[in-house]
Amino acid sequence: MLTLMSAYxxxxxxxxxxxxxxxxxxxxxxxxxxxxxxxxxxGTATGIARRVVNAAxxxxxxxxxxxxxxxTGLGLITELSDRAEGTLxxxxxxxxxxxxxxxxxxxxxxxxxxxxxxAFDAQSLAHKTKVDDLRxxxxxxxxxxxxxxxxxxxxxxxxxxxxxxxxxxxPVWVEQSKVLPLFESADAHEVIRQAGRAxxxxxxYARQVDTVTVPAHVARVFETKHRPxxxxxxxxxxxxxxxxxxxxxxxxxxxxxxxxxxxxxxxxADFDAALALVTYSIQTIAYVLPExxxxxxxxxxxxxxxxxxxxxxxxxxxxxxxRKFGLKKADLELLLQDLDTIEAVKMPSTGGRPALVYRYAExxxxxxxxxxxxxxxxxxxxxxxxxxxxxxxxxxVVSPEPVAPAxxxxxxxxxxxxxPKGVDALRAFFQSMEGPETAPEPExxxxxxxxxxxxxxxxxxxxxxxxELLQGILAQMLAVQAPQVPQEAPTAKxxxxxxxxxxxxxxxxxxxxxxxx
Numbered sequence: 001m002l003t004l005m006s007a008y009x010x011x012x013x014x015x016x017x018x019x020x021x022x023x024x025x026x027x028x029x030x031x032x033x034x035x036x037x038x039x040x041x042x043g044t045a046t047g048i049a050r051r052v053v054n055a056a057x058x059x060x061x062x063x064x065x066x067x068x069x070x071x072t073g074l075g076l077i078t079e080l081s082d083r084a085e086g087t088l089x090x091x092x093x094x095x096x097x098x099x100x101x102x103x104x105x106x107x108x109x110x111x112x113x114x115x116x117x118x119a120f121d122a123q124s125l126a127h128k129t130k131v132d133d134l135r136x137x138x139x140x141x142x143x144x145x146x147x148x149x150x151x152x153x154x155x156x157x158x159x160x161x162x163x164x165x166x167x168x169x170x171p172v173w174v175e176q177s178k179v180l181p182l183f184e185s186a187d188a189h190e191v192i193r194q195a196g197r198a199x200x201x202x203x204x205y206a207r208q209v210d211t212v213t214v215p216a217h218v219a220r221v222f223e224t225k226h227r228p229x230x231x232x233x234x235x236x237x238x239x240x241x242x243x244x245x246x247x248x249x250x251x252x253x254x255x256x257x258x259x260x261x262x263x264x265x266x267x268x269a270d271f272d273a274a275l276a277l278v279t280y281s282i283q284t285i286a287y288v289l290p291e292x293x294x295x296x297x298x299x300x301x302x303x304x305x306x307x308x309x310x311x312x313x314x315x316x317x318x319x320x321x322x323r324k325f326g327l328k329k330a331d332l333e334l335l336l337q338d339l340d341t342i343e344a345v346k347m348p349s350t351g352g353r354p355a356l357v358y359r360y361a362e363x364x365x366x367x368x369x370x371x372x373x374x375x376x377x378x379x380x381x382x383x384x385x386x387x388x389x390x391x392x393x394x395x396x397v398v399s400p401e402p403v404a405p406a407x408x409x410x411x412x413x414x415x416x417x418x419x420p421k422g423v424d425a426l427r428a429f430f431q432s433m434e435g436p437e438t439a440p441e442p443e444x445x446x447x448x449x450x451x452x453x454x455x456x457x458x459x460x461x462x463x464x465x466x467x468e469l470l471q472g473i474l475a476q477m478l479a480v481q482a483p484q485v486p487q488e489a490p491t492a493k494x495x496x497x498x499x500x501x502x503x504x505x506x507x508x509x510x511x512x513x514x515x516x517x
Contacts, residue, residue, distance in 0.1 A: 002029075002031040002033065002144065002170070002172055002277075003033075003046050003049035003050070004049050004052060004053065005029050005253070005256055006029045006030070006031050006142045006143060006144040007049070007050075007053045007057070007061075007093050007142055007144075008029075008142075008199065008202070008203060008206075008256060008260065009027050009029035009142050009252075009256055010028070010064070010092065010093035010140065010141065010142025011057050011060055011093075011203045011206075011207075012027060012091075012203060012206040012207055012259065013091040014091065014122060014138050014140040015207055015208075015209065015210060016206055016207075016211065016255070016259060016264075017210075017211060017212065017255075018211075018212045018213075018214070018251050018252070018254075018255045018266070019211055019212075019213065019214075020251065024211070025248060025251055025252060026121075026140060026252075027212075027252050027255050027256055027259070028120065028122070028141060028142060029142060029143075029170070029249075029252060029256065030120065030141070030142070030143040030144075030169045030170060031143070031144050031145075031169065031170045031172065032099060032145050032146070032147050032152070032169045032170070032171045032172070033045070033046070033146050033147070033174045034147050034149055034152050034171050034172065034173050034174065034284060034288060035146075035148075035149070035173060035174040035175055037148065039176060040146075040174045040175055040176065041174070041175075041176040042146040042174055043097060043146070045174065046095065046097065046144065046146070048192075051192050052192050052195045052196050052199060053065075053196075053199070054196075055192055055195070055196025055197075055199075055200075056195075056196040056197070056199035056200040057199075057200065057203060060093075064083070064090065064091060064092050064093060065093045065095060066079065066092055066093070066094050066095070067095050067096075067097075068094075068095075068098065069096045069102050069143070069145070070112075071102075071105040071109070072109045072111065072112055073109055073110075073111025073112040073114060073127065074111065074132075076112060076115050076116070076119075077115055077125050077127045077134050077136060078132075079092070080092065080119075080139055081134045081135075081136050084136055087135050087136060088138060089136045089137060089138055089139040089140060090140075091140040091141075091142070092141055092142070093142040093143075093144075094141060094143045094145075095145075096143070096145035096146070097145070097146045098145075098146070099145035099146050099147035100148055102145060103147065103151055103152075106165065111127070113165040117164055118139075119139040119141050120141075120168040122138050122139060122140060123139075124137045124139075125139060143169070145169075147171075149288050152171065152288055153288050164244065166242060167240075167241065167243060167244045167245050168245050170249050170277075170278075170281050171242075171281055171284045171285060171288070172277075173280075173284040173287060202259060202260045202261070202262060205259065205262040206260075209259065211264070212255040212258055212259065212264055212265070212266060213264065213265050213266070214265070214266045215265055215266075218266060218268050218271070221268050221271070225271075226250060226271045226274075226275050227247065229275060229279075230246050230247050230250060230275070231247075233246070233282045234246055234282065239282070239285065239286070242285045242289065243282050243285055246278050246281070246282060249274070249278055249281075250271065250275055250278045251274075252274075253270075253273070253274035253277055253278070254266045254270040254271045254274040255270075257270040257273050257274065258270050290302050290306065301335050301336070301339060303325070304321060304325060304332075304336065304342075305339055305341060305342060305360070307321070307324065308321075308342055308358050308359065308360045309341075309360040311359075311360070312360075313359065314357075315345065315357040315358055315359035315360075316357065316359075317356065317357055318332065318344075318355075318358065336358070340361075341360055341361055342358055342359070342360060342361070343358070343359050343361050344356055344357070344358055345358075345359055
C-alpha cells in the first residue's frame with residue numbers, strides 16, 4: 001500500500017495541497033520499506049505494486065519513473081532539470097531498491113541531503129558552478145526505497161539524521177506473512193487490472209483539484225484527538241529526530257486518502273487511517289532504534305546495552321566502554337545497575353590488575369529458560385562447588401550379612417560368664433546389632449539346617465580363619481559400643497590399630513576353661 005500511495009502522490013503532482021495555518025502542504029509521500037532480506041519480501045511487494053501503477057498510469061510509469069536515486073546532489077538536480085519544462089519541474093517517482101547505497105552516498109555528499117530536504121517542501125533547487133547553472137522550481141517527488149534494518153539504524157547520530165533528511169521519510173517495517181504456491185496460485189492479472197482502473201480514476205480526479213480542505217468540525221477533532229496522540233509519541237528528543245515530520249505526514253496521508261475516494265474534503269475517518277499508519281511508522285522506529293523511544297535518562301543505557309550485545313560472547317572490556325561513551329567507572333556502574341541483561345565478569349589476572357568484561361545475558365522467557373545462540377553454546381560451565389571429601393577408613397573385615405543399625409545404640413561392656421558360646425554367641429551378637437527402630441525384615445520360610453557339632457565349631461574357631469572372624473566381630477562390637485563423637489574436619493587418615501599377636505590367638509580370646517566347658 002505504501003508503494004501505491006507513493007506513486008499516487010507523484011502522479012497527482014503539485015496541483016492539490018492541504019491548506020494549514022502555516023501555509024499549504026504539498027501531497028508528496030516518501031516511504032522506506034525496512035525489512036530483512038528474504039523475510040521482508042520488499043522487492044516482491046514493490047514489484048506487484050508497480051504492475052498496478054503501470055496498469056493505471058502507463059505513460060507516467062514509462063516516462064516519469066526513475067529506478068535508483070542519484071548518488072550526488074548534482075546528479076539529483078540534473079535529473080530533475082532534464083525532466084523539467086524550462087525551470088518548472090515535472091513530477092518524478094523514484095524507486096530505489098538499494099536504499100543502503102543511498103544512505104552511504106548521503107554521508108559522502110552533503111548536497112544530496114540538502115536537495116532532498118528542499119524537494120520535500122517543494123522549494124526551488126539551484127546548483128551553480130563555473131560550468132553549470134541549474135535551477136528547478138517547485139520540485140515534486142515521490143520516493144520509495146528499501147533498506148536493511150541494520151543500515152537504517154546506522155543513520156542514528158549522523159548529520160543527515162540530525163539535519164532532518166531522514167525524518168522526512170516514512171519508515172514502515174515489512175515482513176512476509178503469507179506464502180502462495182508458485183505454480184498453482186490463480187493468475188493475478190484480473191485483480192491487477194481492476195486495481196489499476198480504480199487507481200487511474202482516483203488519479204484523474206486528483207489532478208483536477210487545487211486545494212483539499214478540512215471542515216471546521218473535523219479540525220476540532222484533529223486538535224483534540226489526533227494531534228495530542230502524535231505529540232505524545234514523539235515527546236523525546238531522540239524520537240523527534242526521526243519522526244519530527246509525523247504530524248505533516250498525517251495531514252498528507254489524510255489528503256491522499258480523501259482524493260483516492262474522489263473527495264476534496266478530509267474526514268475524521270481519513271485522519272484515523274492516517275494516524276494508524278503514522279503510529280505504525282513510529283513503532284517501526286522504536287523497534288529498529290530502541291534508544292529513540294527511550295527517555296533522555298535511559299537512552300544512553302540502551303545504547304550501552306546494544307553495544308555490549310553486538311560484541312557477542314567475548315563481551316566488552318570496561319575501558320572500552322569508558323572511552324566509547326565518555327563515562328567514568330562510577331557513572332557506568334550507576335548506568336547499568338538496573339539492566340539485568342548486562343553482567344560483569346572479572347577475567348583471570350595475567351600479572352597485572354584483572355580486566356573487567358561486560359557481557360550480554362539473554363533475558364529469561366516466560367518458561368524460565370534462556371535461548372542460546374551461536375557462541376553462547378560454548379559458554380564456560382560455572383565452577384561446581386566440591387563437597388568435602390570423606391576420611392579414608394581402614395579396610396575392615398565385614399561379617400557375611402551385616403545389618404546397619406538405624407540409630408547407634410551404646411551399651412555398656414559387661415563380662416558375663418553365662419553368655420552363650422559358639423554358634424549361639426554369634427546369633428546373640430547379630431540380634432544385639434538390630435536397633436529398636438529398625439524395620440522388621442519380611443518373614444521368610446525357615447529351612448532347618450543340619451545341626452553343627454560342638455567339636456566342629458571348636459575346630460573352626462581354633463583355625464586361622466575362625467580367629468580372623470572372631471577378631472572382626474570383636475572390632476564391630478567395639479565400634480558400636482564406642483561413643484559417637486562427630487569430627488568437624490578430619491585432616492589426617494586415621495591410623496589402623498595394630499593387632500596384638502597375643503589377642504590374635506584363639507587361646508587368648510577364649511580361655512581353656514571356657515572352651516572346655
